Amino acid sequence: MGLRLFPVAVVLVLAGPVAAGLLGALLPAFGWLPALGGDALSLRPWQDLMATPGLGTAVLLALGTGLGSTVLALGAVLLFVAGFSGTRLFRRMGLAISPLLSLPHAAAAIGLAFLLSPSGWLFRLISPWATGFDRPPDLLIVHDPLGLMLMLGLAAKEVPFLWLMTLAALPQADPARAGRLAASLGYGRVTGFLLAVLPRLYPQIRLPVYAVVAFATSNVDVALVLGPTTPPPLGVMVLRLAADPDLAARFSASAAAVLQLGVTGLALGLWIGAERVAAALGRRLAGTGRRDHGDRLLAGLGAVMLLSAVAAVGLGLAGLALWSVAGPWRFPAVWPDRIDLGRWASALPMLVPPLVETAVIAVLSVAMALVLVVGTLRAGGAAGKVPALVYLPLLVPQVSFLFGLQILLLASGAGAGLGVVVAAHLVFVLPYVALSLADPWRALDPRFERVAAALGASPARIFWRIRLPMLARPLATAAAVGFAVSVGLYLPTVLIGAAGWRR
Amino acid sequence: MTAESGQDGLVLEDVRIALGERRLLDLACRVAPGEILSVTGPSGSGKSSLFAFLAGFLDPAFTVAGRVRLDGEDLLALPAAQRRVGLMFQDDLLFPHMSVGGNLLFALPASLRGRAARRARVEAVLAEAGLGGYADRDPATLSGGQRARVALLRTLIAEPRALLLDEPFSKLDRALRGQIRSLVFDRARRLGLPTLLVTHDEEDAAAAGGPVVRL
CATH class of the missing domain: 1.10.3720.10 (MetI-like)
Known part of the structure; x- marks a missing residue:
């Protein structure tokens, strides 16, 4: 009992x-917060929010980086599984990827920033012989206004999570037997996987994928480190308004928090729509009987994407560790002068x-x-x-x-x-x-x-x-x-x- | 197809399969077009390894020697997807996310173009097997016998050059078993496909009416 x-x-x-938290954002968003003198419902917080410079860009950044990073991460994992499951490379990658899951998002993001920033490891490795730089170039790579770095960083960090979830769900889709059957009918690895296994696999990982969409469209910690700043994506904007010393900004911060809820809901809606289109396209392709849709290229693409994600996060972490013990370290030296x-x-x-x-x-x-x-x-x-x-x-x-x-x-x-x-x-x-x-x-x-x-x-x-x-x-x-x-x-x-x- | 007789069909030349020190199988034989060779033996005798070997899925842990020719062509040099060997397993393995017709369209070679033409072909094949009008059905709604027939049609519509059957009747009940068995053998003979049947059931081997290899 x-x-x-x-x-x-x-x-x-x-x-x-x-529920309490949503209510706690919803009421002030419509002017109700007696502790701060808001005791009548009004649309004022929304009017203030709409007047915030860069709001539209912030919303688009949240949508673009969130959906883009989910597509990249899911694409990398699925193409790699399609092209390599059952191989030795696959098992080795599994060993390399799983530990990365334990890495906090913020740490991974800082590691990536150190790796890819103009004074970071990547530029040191190719300078000055390839680039001619003897000082860090004045490039806006991290915090780029389009949020590309943020998108890549989010994707790299989501790969281990989607990988783990996909691997856990894979046995239920019976990939070995379905794959063999598809191969006996002449299908290449990737096409066979996408048409015969994925339709059964995807429903099992749908929820984790939605979680990634929700996280990526609203995240704050990765965006603070890698994302654009003027304006930032919506999640960061909520936090900025909330930290405003002017307490009245709490009202528009609440409105922004509610708007974030709507933006993430919209992203999920767009994603579900795209699922439908992809499923219809898959049925159509399966009906044509074409056995190979550039399988080698797709498998290679999956391997490159996955390896890049793992290498970027792993090297970023190594760089972080090195920086923490680095003594003087001039550009473009690859290693610090001494360990301290x-x-x-x-x-x-x-x-x-x-x-x-x-x-x-x-x-x-x-x-x-x-x-x-x-x-x-x-x-x-x-x-x-x-x-x-x-x-x-x-x-x-x-x-x-x-x-x-x-x-x-x-x-x-x-x-x-x-x-x-x-x-x-x-x-x-x-x-x-x-x-x-x-x-x-x-x-x-x-x-x-x-x-x-x-x-x-x-x-x-x-x-x-x-x-x-x-x-x-x-x-x-x-x-x-x-x-x-x-x-x-x-x-x-x-x-x-x-x-x-x-x- | 090569014209030389004696080259036609599925030829196994001194095929040996071993796992570590353990010798599993040592086989030389020829399966002529339309002939059904039964390979029987208790579990662990290497039947499944032979099946996996010919289909192209044998685990690399096994060591193999010998050659296999299909209509004169070296089968082992081809990856699984290019062997054009039709497989049937214990389970029908109809894809649950596709309709009956979808399963067949998936197997129908892409050389037949045009949605209407492909669809017509699938419907004709279904009608010929007594399953007319079943194209849009969900495989889950079919009876065991219907599923087995659809699985056979799916294998055949891909235009294989040979058939490999791995205990395909063992999960069918007795009444159905004889019926599906004769349907499969019938089609194999009619299409002139060299067929290799792996089974632990002597009754299957007897019904096949061809040579029998006991491991």
Whole structure:
């Protein structure tokens, strides 16, 4: 009986903050925030927002970089899987890609900025012999006004996530047998995969893809490091308005947060429309019977895109590590003059408390998420049903409801201690834990439990002695994913944690 | 097709398949056009390896020697997608995201152009097999026997040069089994396809009426 409480608890833990946060943005967006003197509904915040310079560009940047990066990341993963699954290169890439998932977005973005900026590693490697530069060129690569760097950075960072989700879903699409059958009919690897396997694979990864669209169209941390600045994409603009010393700007910040919700919704709508077109096109192509659509070229493209993403993030990280111990390092030297650990020595004592706090928050939120998700899956019966609401926080732009939540917290005067930050992290950790665990949970052969039951084991004993041990690996993976998500969360920590700091 | 008789059909020259130290298979034979060679043996005897080897999917962990010719052409030099060897498995493996007609259109060679012409061809093939009007059906709504027939039609409409059958009748119930079996064998003979049947069932081998190799 107690099991039934788990789905309810999950919905409360997730939908509660999201709904409250959206309300906390929606009301001030229409002028209602008594704490700041807004006690009548009005359209004034929207009028102020519309008058903000660069708003249209900010919206277009959010849409363009968000959708563009999703197309790039998904294209890289799918083409690579299509062209190389089952090969040795594929297994090796898997080993290289998975660890990158644990890298926080902000760290990856900073690494990329160091790698690709005019004074970064790439230019040092080819200077001065190829470029003639003996000082960093005056080029706007990072923060370029079109947001191309932001788009590439987002794509590179989304590749590991989509890769992991695709690999987890792949067995259910039966790629080996379908691929062989397609090959026996004369189809090339890529065309065979796209026409015979992808239509069954895609529904399994649709949700993670939507999560990427939602994140990429509204993200703040990557955009702060790599994105254009005047104007920035919409997510950053929300944050800027929210940080405006003029408290009246809170109203238009709320309106911007609501607008962000609409923009992300529009992006998802456009994406779903594109899905339909692609599906119709696929059916059409399958009907023509053409066996090869430039398969070698497509596979090569997939390999180049995926390798570039992995190399960029990996090299960026290596560069970050090197910079942290670099002594004097003149342009265009490829290596620093000497290694200097002084910075670490002076920074380390300062870094320990936040590191400990980060770990405590992550461990607490992951532990709670695991208990809630496992309880919910257990309550969901053999099918392991999970309330669809679990995935809601993945689809709602963080900046939209976290900002509202912050306003509510500030307005209510509630102290935002560790507990509130953990609760905020739980909102994001839980969906990812559920996403990682639900499929393996359902995939467990039901006959094992039937055998155990026939041997007289009680449901509790079956759960503890059969199911949990057999799912030890997926559980560990889910915990690792959850930990990585928590450690990498930027906005919830800044917005919710800061709400507490200020008092 | 090459005119030289004796070159026609599927010829296995001293094919040896081994996994590490373990010798799995040692086979030399010729399957003439329209002939059905049955390869039987208990599980683990190398039947499936032979099937995978001829189809082009054998795991690189196996070591192989020997040559295979199809109508005089070196089959092993070709990648799986260019061998034009029709496969049938235990499961029908109809693509669930395509209609019955979609499955057949997928297999129909692209050399037949034009949507209407392709569609007409598919409908004719279905009608000939007693499945007229089934083109727009979802494969999931078909009976086991209908699915098996569609799977056979899909294999044949791709115009293969030979057939490889891997226990294709083992999941059908008894009544259906004989019916589908004779349909498959019939078509293979009629089209003059050299056919290799891998099975653990002596009854299948007897029904095939051709030579039998026991591993």
